[in-house]
Amino acid sequence: MIKMKNNPLALYIHIPYCLEKCPYCDFHSIATQKKEIPEEEYASLLIAQLIHEVERLDLRDRSLISIFFGGGTPSLMSPKFFDAVINEVMGHFNSDADLEITVETNPATATFENFKQWQSLGINRVSFGAQSFNDILLKKLGRNHSSAQAKEAIQEALDAGFTNVSCDLIFGIEGQSFKDLENDLETTMSFEIPHISAYQLTVESGTPLASWVQSGKFHLPQEEVLAQMHHQVAAKFENHGWHRYEISNYAKKGFECRHNLQYWRYKDYLGIGSGAVSFMNGKRWRTTRKLSEYLKRDWFYEDEETINEKTAQKERWMMSLRLAEGVLMTKQEKEKWKPMLLQWEKEGWIIDLDNRMALTDKGFLFCSRITQNVFALIDEM
Numbered sequence: 398m399i400k401m402k403n404n405p406l407a408l409y410i411h412i413p414y415c416l417e418k419c420p421y422c423d424f425h426s427i428a429t430q431k432k433e434i435p436e437e438e439y440a441s442l443l444i445a446q447l448i449h450e451v452e453r454l455d456l457r458d459r460s461l462i463s464i465f466f467g468g469g470t471p472s473l474m475s476p477k478f479f480d481a482v483i484n485e486v487m488g489h490f491n492s493d494a495d496l497e498i499t500v501e502t503n504p505a506t507a508t509f510e511n512f513k514q515w516q517s518l519g520i521n522r523v524s525f526g527a528q529s530f531n532d533i534l535l536k537k538l539g540r541n542h543s544s545a546q547a548k549e550a551i552q553e554a555l556d557a558g559f560t561n562v563s564c565d566l567i568f569g570i571e572g573q574s575f576k577d578l579e580n581d582l583e584t585t586m587s588f589e590i591p592h593i594s595a596y597q598l599t600v601e602s603g604t605p606l607a608s609w610v611q612s613g614k615f616h617l618p619q620e621e622v623l624a625q626m627h628h629q630v631a632a633k634f635e636n637h638g639w640h641r642y643e644i645s646n647y648a649k650k651g652f653e654c655r656h657n658l659q660y661w662r663y664k665d666y667l668g669i670g671s672g673a674v675s676f677m678n679g680k681r682w683r684t685t686r687k688l689s690e691y692l693k694r695d696w697f698y699e700d701e702e703t704i705n706e707k708t709a710q711k712e713r714w715m716m717s718l719r720l721a722e723g724v725l726m727t728k729q730e731k732e733k734w735k736p737m738l739l740q741w742e743k744e745g746w747i748i749d750l751d752n753r754m755a756l757t758d759k760g761f762l763f764c765s766r767i768t769q770n771v772f773a774l775i776d777e778m
């Protein structure tokens with residue numbers, strides 16, 4: 398294995414607990430009452446896995462750009478939990494001066510006191526899963542918090558002194574009008590937070606939502622409505638000073654999520670915790686999703702794969718096409734794909750940034766079609 402000490406690493410820490418399971422969600426999490434979460438045990442397991450992975454993958458003193466507590470609902474964990482885990486992490490890596498530490502936060506679980514304590518632990522970014530500020534739509538999504546709770550939680554994080562705050566929105570919900578969406582966008586912007594993610598509701602197979610859609614219990618908006626909503630979101634944020642640095646992510650300059658950029662730029666990350674995915678040195682694997690196995694400290698990995706050159710080329714394109722900075726093209730790609738690139742340029746889908754190719758706002762609407770075409774081109778190479 399090639400040792401790349403200077404190649405920065407992102408660390409993802411998965412918390413597989415939620416108070417309730419949202420019907421559209423296929424993330425690895427189980428509904429658990431707060432008092433039943435084995436917090437201390439889980440912290441000690443994360444620490445044990447971290448020590449194990451640092452040894453196994455020779456990661457000691459590697460430079461670390463981010464720690465991301467994702468889930469599940471990390472905000473269910475106490476400050477004591479974060480303190481123990483963050484302290485351990487710091488002892489193994491060289492942390493970057495701008496180390497970003499994010500906690501994904503469900504508005505139903507946030508308190509001003511917690512935000513204050515998080516800050517003293519070095520946590521410097523809070524990412525809220527607000528999804529909507531409309532109580533009817535929140536109900537449709539099966540969220541366990543109200544619009545008022547989400548507003549209050551965001552304000553409390555700001556009052557506690559957080560400057561790097563993000564808010565997730567979902568659009569394309571049954572019954573959502575353009576006016577409803579406009580209200581959600583306006584409300585989000587009113588907090589003047591520097592980062593917003595806005596995702597179209599996707600139907601993941603195996604979820605209750607998938608069966609509701611199939612049985613006609615839940616109706617998704619028409620394609621044209623969704624396309625218009627995409628445009629509405631992008632136009633609103635871009636006209637008000639948030640730049641679209643990724644297809645679904647908007648930020649004020651300097652507040653782009655460093656952790657997620659590492660994924661989209663196809664760079665290394667280590668995932669610890671049950672169900673966490675890692676990607677390093679051309680390999681990808683996932684720590685077991687079976688909590689019972691994880692709790693036995695078996696460090697059992699699922700879906701292990703060595704990524705061959707062609708797959709790596711496809712994955713790199715698929716991830717980087719989502720970014721406004723675009724994809725760095727090889728000389729061969731640029732030469733061989735010239736007719737297709739010229740065609741896309743004519744359609745107004747891409748812009749040529751010298752050695753990079755980037756999608757325009759119009760191109761983002763055709764991102765999956767363009768990605769499929771790129772895959773076909775790669776297969777022909």
Ligand code: SF4
Pocket residue numbers: 414415416417418419422423424426468469470503526
């Ligand atoms: S709170 Fe988040 S992770 Fe938990 S079930 Fe809902 S969407 Fe999934």
